[in-house]
Amino acid sequence: MYSVRRGKSDTLWILITVILLSFFVLVFASRKPVVEEEPVIKKPVEKACEVKEHYKVYLGIDEVYVLDDTGYLSDDSEIASVKTNRVTGHKVGKTVLKKDCNTYEVEVTDLITAPYMSDEKDPLPCGRYTKEENDFLDEILKTKIAERGYGTRAGVVQAARFLVLQFPYHMNYFNENGRLPYCDGEGRYYHEGLYLNEYKTADISKSVAGAHPWGCSIFCYPRGRNLNNSLDCSGFVSWAILNGGFDPGDIGAGPAPNVFDLSDLGEKHRITMESLDEIKIGDLLSANGHIAMLIGIKDGEYYIAESNWGVDVRVINYTKEKLIASIFKNWVDMDEFYGHNDGKMNQFWS
Numbered sequence: 301m302y303s304v305r306r307g308k309s310d311t312l313w314i315l316i317t318v319i320l321l322s323f324f325v326l327v328f329a330s331r332k333p334v335v336e337e338e339p340v341i342k343k344p345v346e347k348a349c350e351v352k353e354h355y356k357v358y359l360g361i362d363e364v365y366v367l368d369d370t371g372y373l374s375d376d377s378e379i380a381s382v383k384t385n386r387v388t389g390h391k392v393g394k395t396v397l398k399k400d401c402n403t404y405e406v407e408v409t410d411l412i413t414a415p416y417m418s419d420e421k422d423p424l425p426c427g428r429y430t431k432e433e434n435d436f437l438d439e440i441l442k443t444k445i446a447e448r449g450y451g452t453r454a455g456v457v458q459a460a461r462f463l464v465l466q467f468p469y470h471m472n473y474f475n476e477n478g479r480l481p482y483c484d485g486e487g488r489y490y491h492e493g494l495y496l497n498e499y500k501t502a503d504i505s506k507s508v509a510g511a512h513p514w515g516c517s518i519f520c521y522p523r524g525r526n527l528n529n530s531l532d533c534s535g536f537v538s539w540a541i542l543n544g545g546f547d548p549g550d551i552g553a554g555p556a557p558n559v560f561d562l563s564d565l566g567e568k569h570r571i572t573m574e575s576l577d578e579i580k581i582g583d584l585l586s587a588n589g590h591i592a593m594l595i596g597i598k599d600g601e602y603y604i605a606e607s608n609w610g611v612d613v614r615v616i617n618y619t620k621e622k623l624i625a626s627i628f629k630n631w632v633d634m635d636e637f638y639g640h641n642d643g644k645m646n647q648f649w650s
Contacts, residue, residue, distance in 0.1 A: 351403050356436075357389040359410040367404070372397040380406045411437055415465035415649040417603075417615055424469035424515035426528070429496040438493035445544060449643025453582040453634065456544030460595050461649055463540070464605045464615045467494075471613040474530040475520055492543050495529075533591050534562055536607040537584065540593060546637065555589035562591045566632040575631070576602070576620055581647060584632040592628065598648040604628075 357380055367385040374381050379393040387397070389408035397404040411433060429437070441462050448454035463471075491500055494514070501511035512518045512529040520527045531539060534552040541548045554561045563586035569575045571585070585592045585604060592606030595615060602623055607613040618626060 351405050354405045355387065355407070357387055357406055357408050358412050358414075358440075359389050359392065359408055367397070369399065369402070372399045372402075372404070374406075380408050410468060412440060412462075412466045413468050415461060417465065417617075419614070421468065421470035424471050424496075424528070424530075426513070426516035427498075428469070428515065429494075431497050431499050434494060434497040434500070437496070441493060441543065447644070449641070451545030451639075452641045452643025453544075453580070453638040454643030454645040456541050456546065456638070457582045457593075457595050457645075459543040460536075460540035460593050460605045463494075463536070464595070464613060465649060469515070471514060471530045471607075472528055473607050473609045473612045474527055474532055474535070475609075531607045531613055533607050536605070536613055537562055537591050537593055540605075553586065553589055553591035562586075563630065563632055565637045566634045567636070568630045568632055571624055571628060571631055573620060573624065576623065578633075579631050580633075580635075580642075581645070582638065582642075583634050585628040586630045586632060587627040588629075590627065594631070596648045603648075 367382065367387065370385045372382045372385070374395050374397050376393070376395040377390075379391055379395040380387055380389045380397070382388075382397060387406065389406075392408055392410050394405065394407045397406055441459065442450075444462060445455045445458045448458040493500075496513055496515070498513055500513060514530050515528050517526040518529050519525070532552075537553075538548050538551075548562060548565060551561050553563060562584060565584070568586070569578070579594060579602075581594050581596060583594050585594060590606075590608065592604050592608075594602060595605045596603035601617045601619055603615050603617045604623075605613075605615045
């Protein structure tokens with residue numbers, strides 16, 4: 301009996317062992333072999349190179365835009381180049397300035413130029429400027445005046461210099477603009493900024509012949525023919541004064557001694573060799589029914605901006621001797637009118 305029970309027991313143990321071995325074989329057989337994976341190397345995320353800023357650069361002017369850093373290169377140096385960190389525009393067009401991941405888009409425009417005297421500018425065409433261009437020029441004008449000081453003598457001078465030295469077109473003289481009903485185009489001084497697009501006429505009510513932008517033809521009764529709307533002498537001076545931060549009122553430069561005009565805004569001095577030593581840029585010069593503004597003094601010469609028949613809107617330089625012999629008889633000290641505030645004055649524009 302013992303041997304029989306022992307044989308059954310051995311058989312049972314063998315069976316259990318086989319079952320266990322089969323189980324472990326099945327378990328380990330179903331497991332995938334462990335393969336050592338290569339370590340994943342995370343690459344640094346590259347920084348996207350975005351345009352840092354859009355610049356408009358004025359043709360021939362390198363003092364307006366200065367980059368915050370040095371080492372920039374231009375994609376097209378014929379359009380604009382960079383020396384150290386100063387940008388200079390060479391011809392109208394667009395280019396890109398790059399340094400590492402910093403990028404500037406630059407557009408070179410000829411909407412204004414560097415200040416210069418010239419008798420060879422083309423006449424201002426009617427409708428030459430879009431509303432956007434007119435607005436852009438107005439912003440440039442405001443910026444330049446603000447740099448010198450809005451509401452100062454220098455701000456007024458800057459406005460006059462902008463129109464006669466940096467505006468790229470020639471503007472003709474225009475009789476009695478906006479003040480008397482002879483040649484009423486009303487672009488005289490009722491608006492700040494430049495009067496270059498018809499949208500500026502939208503809110504004009506005081507107009508006999510209908511409001512016109514500068515450069516557009518309108519019939520002029522004293523001349524008996526059409527003239528391009530622009531500025532007369534008092535219109536030009538009033539425009540510069542208004543844009544510089546002062547309102548002179550609707551006054552002209554009448555010849556009648558009992559009529560208050562622009563020459564009465566300050567104390568008058570006879571033009572002599574001695575009195576000219578006291579004159580300052582921003583002061584006015586008067587003749588019989590004519591008014592102008594001194595906008596520069598350099599090397600003994602006086603640069604006078606005016607609008608006059610046969611001269612149009614421009615700047616003319618005089619020596620002391622020529623100025624004494626000119627049509628101008630008096631100069632007007634404008635210190636009181638400007639509140640003795642010269643602003644950031646410079647004697648000349650170069």
